[in-house]
Amino acid sequence: MAETVSLPLPFTTGAGPATVDVTYERLGSGEPLVLLHGIGHHLQVWDPVIGILAAERDVIALDLPGFGASSALPAGYPHELRSVTAVLRAFFDALGLGVPHVAGNSLGGLLALQLGHEKLVRSVTALSPGGFWTDAERLYAFAVLTALRQGALRLPEAVVERLARTAAGRAAMVGSIYARPGRRSPDALLAETRAMRAATGFEPTLAAGRHLRFVHDVPGMPVTVAWGTRDRVLVRRQGVRAKQTIPGARLVRLPGCGHVPMNDDPALVARVILDTSA
Secondary structure, eight states: OOOEEEEEEEEEEEEEEEEEEEEEEEEOEEEEEEEEEEEEEGGGHHHGHHHHHTTTEEEEOOOTTTSSSSOOOOTTTSSSSSHHHHHEEEHHTTTTOOOOEEEETHHHHHHHHHHHTTTTSSSEEEEEOOOOOOOOHHHHHHHHHHHHHHHHHHHHHHHHHHHHSSSSHHHHHHHTTTSSSSGSSHHHHHHHHHHHTTTTHHHHHHHHTTTTTOOOOOOSSEEEEETTTTOOSSSSSSHHHHHSSSSTTTEEEETTTSTTTTOOOOOHHHHHHHHHHH
């Protein structure tokens, strides 16, 4: 069982020095592997795969700034790639990780690719990463994510609890991000809803992403871009654009998986990450 740790973390950007509290869990042994979740989620979204990964890696899952139990970035530090990457660089240094492997989903996948571009990691696994959308696809994705956020904010806790206890209720709540929402446990879904409700970084992160596209190659390291065949948030043709942008990347299909594939097929997702970080 991993222990949850809160770390006051000094970091520096062009705006100067600042501090953010970062919460993380660490489990296993081997080469370090950092896991980055998507917008509105928290580190526990990796629970279905972390045990498999920890059998071969020193796995560190963290809450990104403004999500889960981590504090938001201070005033004057926008929730954009530059600021969050600076936090992650300081996090690697504080934990003595050197140049770790990294895997990320959605927003986390975009951050993982940015870390690879900056040569701060030794391999990248990006699961349905953001940044390869057209304007129309981005607007659609942001609308889906905003609907999830509004549902978390507006639904009374008692209603959320009732919905989470039935397969149909779970499908109604999170069928847009999980291809197999019935597999997500009621307790995990309740925790995710609370995390989405409390995500102070949600709106600032969406605002920072309005004009964002990932346009960099990531040479000199193993890169895998994996896309669920049933992703209803970022449609899988964006994976083809990712491959065109990063020609050396391995493009992998995740059959039957949605936008957040770790719960849909834990064994497959873990194998993709382990193969990339081998």
